[in-house]
Amino acid sequence: MATRFESVRVSEHRGSDDLLTAGLGLAGLRAMTPPVFADATAPTPAELRRRAVWANWRGIADLAPGGGYGELYGSVTAVPGREFHGLARVPGATQPHRVAVQVPDAFDQTARCIVVAPASGSRGVLGGIAVAAAWALPKGCAVAYTDKGAGTDYFDLDAGLGVRVDGTVGTPADGLAFVPEPATGSGIAVKHAHSGDNPEADWGRHVKQAAEFALQSLGDAFPDAAPFAFDNTTVIAVGISNGGGAVLRAAEEDGSDWLDAVVAGAPNITVAGARPLYDYTTEAALLMPCALPVLGIPPLPTAAAHCAALADAGLVDGGTLESRQRSAYDTLRASGWTDEALRAGSISVGFDLWRAVAVTYASAYGRHGVGGHPCGYSFSVLAADGTPRPAADAERAAWFSDASGIPPGAGVGIVGPAVDPAAPLAGLQCLRALWTGQGADADRVRAGVEAVRAGLPRAGLPVTVVHGLDDGLIPSAFSSAPYVAAARAAGRDNVHHWQVRNVQHFDAFLGLPAYGAHYLPLLPYVYEALDRTWAHLRHGDPMPADAVITTTPRGAGNALEATHLAMPR
Structure with a gap:
């Protein structure tokens, strides 16, 4: 036809x-x-x-x-x-x-x-x-x-x-x-x-x-x-x-x-037999911020706390910052990352790109509509304090020309689940579990990944x-x-x-x-x-x-x- x-x-x-x-x-x-x-x-x-x-x-x-x-x-x-x-x-x-x-x-x-x-x-x-x-x-x-x-x-x-x-x-x-189904709610549909x-x-x-x-x-x-x-x-x-x-x-x-x-x-x-994007993206989102100093790359201000949270969650080993960094690095190397890829991947850490890709693709692979993200993520224009606010006319008018298709950008940001001080990596761990874990949501994401092979x-x-x-x-x-x-x-x-x-x-x-x-x-x-x-x-x-x-x-x-x-x- x-x-x-x-x-x-x-x-x-x-x-x-x-x-x-x-x-x-x-x-x-x-x-x-x-x-x-x-x-x-x-x-x-x-x-x-x-x-x-x-x-x-x-x-x-x-x-x-x-x-x-x-x-x-x-x-x-x-x-x-x-x-x-x-x-x-x-x-x-x-x-x-x-x-x-x-x-x-x-x-x-x-x-x-x-x-x-x-x-x-x-x-x-x-x-x-x-x-x-x-x-x-x-x-x-x-x-x-x-x-x-x-x-x-x-x-x-x-x-x-x-x-x-x-x-x-x-x-x-x-x-x-594009008109989402449903076309109701708050924030921005992508x-x-x-x-x-x-x-x-x-x-x-x-x-x-x-x-x-x-x-x-x-x-x-x-x-x-x-x-x-x-x-x-x-x-x-x-x-x-x-x-x-x-x-x-x-x-x-x-x-x-x-x-x-x-x-x-x-x-x-x-x-x-090869690792799909969602697998190595969610791994990088969790481990790369902690691992990069092993290669002499200056860490983000939050890297030490990130490493500590990884240790508390049992995702890296070691009782010192240096040993935790080495553990994160060794895990990435063992899963196929080269030093060259890790060095260049540092820019994606700095731009929060790993999380951005994981959030968007989890929704796409699972075929989730507005408000249905299994880890509670959404998109919105954000106020100076990071809270969602309505879009202004001028912001909305420029989306077609200025956006890249994956927030953050063009004034639209990621709205994550509420951060629990006792589990600061919960959002990233939830995204990772959609690949490594069990349950209906993980099954939907893995089925979506299988469809793109x-x-x-x-x-x-x-x-x-x-x-x-x-x-x-x-x-x-x-x-x-x-x-x-x-x-x-x-x-x-x-x-x-x-x-x-x-x-x-x-x-x-x-x-x-x-x-x-x-x-x-x-x-x-x-x-x-x-x-x-x-x-x-x-x-x-x-x-x-x-x-x-x-x-x-x-x-x-x-x-x-x-x-x-x-x-x-």
Whole structure:
């Protein structure tokens, strides 16, 4: 059955408002403050789109001077064209997912190509713009996007307001991109957590539907050249992080004949026998704050108390702070964490990202609605003292453009269960027990995790997996390495693997001097893998050989150079 797309809208982007940077150019994308709204309480769809483009570029790419973007690799050349937006729904889903397509005016009708870019993380529909559009649009390819059933369509339960397809705020009667069930209560409903659909289980279907929307949009854009179909259009899927996992799910043997190639960067992917995200995230949330000083990383102010609470709960051994730190570290190492992943994972400790991921994914995997979180967590705008308060009009108006899809951020925070002084880690222990414990809630979460385990890619499909060996959020040892091993064991000899030293998960953090000095960006390797894939599809060139890429950190105060990247040739 053909996918039915709803609430389709088309906009034109030329002159001072192009597809790739919304007219901001590299200087505008580098600006530390976002594009302003003329009326902070009622931004226009064009203002929201421009700000979403700014936020999604900055959330993924290292745009800082000296980082090499737009000079050594990547493009911010203005690309005029049209943009198509709509909603799609996979069979059986409660909520729709967003799809979008960028069609450049210079689309090559004689060598038709679509690059499908599911959002990284839980970002909004344009969350893959820095990954795909910078490579594809200048080549005359269309780019298709999906938010994968997550995204920034928050719903204000207190006010009964959510996000329309154009990004503006409205009521359910206006037609919204997400309305929770139930749509009552207090605080903020987040689509990834509260859709009731476990969207990760449908990532591959989301990617295919985005490609189908691209074919429909191309037919609308160029009716004289129709029909546009999978058998006359080259389709490449590319993504990083959750987007990387999504394109690998789209590559699975059952029903991926529409897809010509896949490039996956730092993919969140789980195969049988490997540790899933929820397992190692909840472990990290508990143990990593205590373990990091063993590696010489300065502890958080609360680390000593955290270690003491772990000891009281019987989760680490030792009667001194140092022995407890060593116990936490040894446990993490024994479960597969490398020192490189632990060092890079420290930034997720500092940003409270482990808890944020665990809270959201526990709700998603268990298919819990508003107010149903098994550990008592929820989301709300917070007052200065950390207590929930209603959202202001200006805060609500910016969620579509500013949010990352997982609180905290964009003014929305996590509301945890009341802290018992006698059990300060109770919330984290509850999240961990949903993986390790017993009971109906744990069974629901584990069933949700089982539903997202990946299958094998289609035999013969060109697949390139690129992963940083210092990744501290989605360690290669838990994700891409076992995926590639499983594919190879099953005879999938067109799966290729680049493992890159001194590369962690977040290119966007490389603008911080300490990170930029020590780590290199992932995006240049993703672009290079796309180049190699394109040459293979168009000219029959060989796919890249496997490589462990030995890079050279650029050091403090130095601009990135090609020699630092050591790109395989």
